[in-house]
Amino acid sequence: QQQVRQSSQSLTVWEGETAILNCSYENSAFDYFPWYQQFPGEGPALLIAIRSVSDKKEDGRFTIFFNKREKNLSLHIKDSQPGDSATYFCAAINYNVLYFGSGTKLTVEP
């Protein structure tokens, strides 16, 4: 059973636009939600994370919006750059195990 879902396999935006990547989850016990960024041929790297007590976390051009009632969250990437083209994984933690969504491949066209 997929505990963390990312509805879009891929997303294409133009340079300068805001990319919005969506994620939902099943387990109410999840309390920490990191997003990981992965470039081809590399391992995933932690980008930004939010705890379930917060509804928003911002770090530079990256913002997570979190809705605990609806069990969903989104990653907003402002002023998208071609260098942001990568696969983004939403994840959630339960009992010290990190569960990943299936990923959204973002392409930023110049």
Next chain:
Amino acid sequence: DPKIIQKPKYLVAVTGSEKILICEQYLGHNAMYWYRQSAKKPLEFMFSYSYQKLMDNQTASSRFQPQSSKKNHLDLQITALKPDDSATYFCASSQEQAGQLYFGEGSKLTVL
């Protein structure tokens, strides 16, 4: 310099053979993990170790055996290889918070 070293980066094996994937981390972390990534199941959790002790195992098959000879080592032995085992295997580590993982570059295994 890479903080998590995985060897080999690429390997090809024949069905039925055995391989060992090596992982060493130089971040001073106490917890280490193995994840598998394939087209069918992106980033699937396999094992977690803390202070060289197995904490969690979500791999159904006993053909996968982690081995921790030192605090900063967590190797993965895979026996009786099958084509379905073809995937990229990622080693990761964390200090305390299991959500803040640092990943290696992966070992891409192809089983023919």
